[in-house]
Amino acid sequence: MPKKALIITYYWPPAGGPGVQRWLKFVKYLPDFDVQPIVYVPENPSYPMLDNTLLEEIPKEVTILKQPINEPYKLAEFFSKQSSKTISSGVIPKEKKQTVMQQLMLYVRGNYFIPDARKAWVKPSVTYLSEYIKKHHIQTVITTGPPHSIHLIGLQLKATLGVKWIADFRDPWTTIGYHKKLKLSTSAAQKHEHMEKQVLSTADHILVTSENTKKEFATKSNQPITVITNGYDYQPLPKTKKDRSFSLAHIGSLLSERNPKVLWKVLGKLIKEDKGFKDAFVLKLIGVVSDDVLQEIRKFIPENNIEIVGYVNHIEALVSQRQSQLLLMIEIDSEDTKAIIPGKLFEYMVAETPIIAVGPQDSDVEHILKATNTGRYFGYNAETELKVYLRSCFEDYRNSALSTHPIGLQQYSRKALTKKLAELI
Template identity: 55%
Template sequence: MPKKVLIVLYYWPPAGGPGVQRWLKFAKYLPEFGIEPIIYAPKNPNYPIVDESLLKEIPTNIKIVKQPIFEPYGFAKIFSKNKTETISSGIIQKKKKQSFLEKMLLFIRGNFFVPDARKFWVKPSVKFLKNFIQKEGIETVITTGPPHSLHLIGLQLKQELGIKWITDFRDPWTTIGYHQELKLTQKNKKKHIALEKEVLQQADTILVTSFTTHKEFASKTNQPVVTITNGFDGEIAKADVELDEKFTISHIGSLLSKRNPTVLWKVLNDLCRENEAFKKALHIQLIGKVSEEVLNDLATSYLKDNFKYLGYLNHSKIKSYQESSQVLLLVEIDSEITQGIVPGKLFEYLKSNRPILALGPKNWDVGVILKSVERETYFLHDDYEGLKKRILAYFNFYLENRLEVKTASISTYHRQALTSQLASILKEK
């Protein structure tokens, strides 16, 4: 008999974005390792991004249980639809001046909903799941966050039923970047820290997606902390894929104000002024949520005729854009608190078999992963000369029709291989 495992999550198709991919793929491969995943998700969630194409990727033989959730963002939409969707996604854009309404919504989000606005799902979920777990003979529960309120479901189930409980942190909790923007009172800062401490000390195993978060959590608990990164699914792109005729640099995913790679725009701007052939060939392609600040920087520069904003595209359409791009751009905020952020698109980029131009903070975990697959390292946000030299090298290879990447094994980051690691943990007594 397969071992049954209950996975408590918020993001599930038709939710879009990187948060849904991790457990959608784990659920796909777990049966191969003798484990039956059962998904517990909200019936009426408020997803900031919707991608209907992901519904086709749900395994047909998987059991999915849904229960209603109270979403306070529904009321907030009466005041400001765009603002509440931004806040609910955990994405807070940098602005020179916030309106009173924006400040008020951030204060309410931070101080009235601890740890987050999905806290109202905890009590009814525990009540429902206690009977469901016993009826189904489930011995192990996994909670994945953010939203980190879901870990409180696992905590209560652990305390009341004595089941094995695994927490999965796709992002850190109290050290996540946007916590600083939530205008938390000292009382609520302490409440977050206390809740995080209790979860980390009570869970049987803590899963994390980055090496920096592993180090942070290992210093806060004596419980086992295991790093299982995100990854890619499907086959690696073949070398004979038809590439864009232009020298296309593509960024796929959220590119918001704090991620704005101003040094890169300056490098590209200068190269266009200095090199007519470069100006003629360059094409910057932005796919996903992009801030007005980023778009304005490009639209008011010498690059205004060299970029195109395609908006959000569903996951099924992104593949062709990735594989046909000459270079793929990866950017993270230049801050110590983002060292452990490893964007899920990094692995999709690796799968696409194209050069990756990455900019991020000092000691970024992405550098460790790039090194593990023998790729060129990333750049700091102030490395003008290094960026310029690398882009010129890429451009010269492009002109010679030989802009390629050195082949190295990335199989350890395939979702199937990563699920094997998870299955080993689940099978432990």
């Protein structure tokens, strides 16, 4: 008889963005490993992005439980819909460019909604799920964050029912980049640290998506910690042809600090120095892009060489990955972001398109790219190296020789990763 696992998550279709992909795919493959997933999600969530195509990927046989949630973002939209949407999507402007409303919302969010704006869902969820778990003999509860308030549901269910509890961290808690921007008081910061410690020391098992996060959490907890990265899934896609232009595509959100001026500068120089490069090159920006980043790009790159696409659904994103000549991945240049592995990395790796990544040295992304031979990684000061490599890629493009030769990608398939999860359950 299959083991039952109750998965508690905030992000679920029709939510768009990378946060929904991880557990949607686990749910898809868990039955193949004799685990019956039951998914608990909010009934009326305030998602910053929607992708209705993901609804088609929910297995028809899976049980979905829903309960209402009260979120302050809906009230905030009454005062400023744009500010609310911007902050809830994670694109936080630089402090000197924040409006008074944005500053107020960040302060309230950081100091009055601890650990996050979905905390009001904890108490009613514990009440509802306690009865469901007892009635249906659930053996394992899994919580996934962010939002990290989801882990508080697991914490209370563990305390009252003694169920086996696995806490999955798609991102770190107190060391994630935006945490420092929440204008936290000393008291609020201490409350976050206390909650984080409670969760890490109480969960029976902790899941993380990177080796760097595992190292961080190992200093805060004696509980077992396992790395299960995000991954890729095979999906039928329309036939695609490579762009005729020499396209460099960034797919996903470009936050204010995800802004490698060295790259924009190098591209600007190549455009000025080489007419062939200027005529062929296109920087494709697919997804939400902050005004700060756009302003910096436009300092160096002419408007004719920029294509702003905006947000697209998941299938369109996968097609764009295969059409582009090069794929761009950018992370904030910070010690805290070494542990961040964007879910799109693994989709990039199977797109048969070379990857150029810019971020902090010695990151998990750097190690994965090197190990799989799927791209090149550069620091924020690597001007000469970037210029040489981009010129080399352009020559390969002109000779129809721009390609990749990946190795060892099977370990990152969603099914292989789900097998690893099922063994823990």
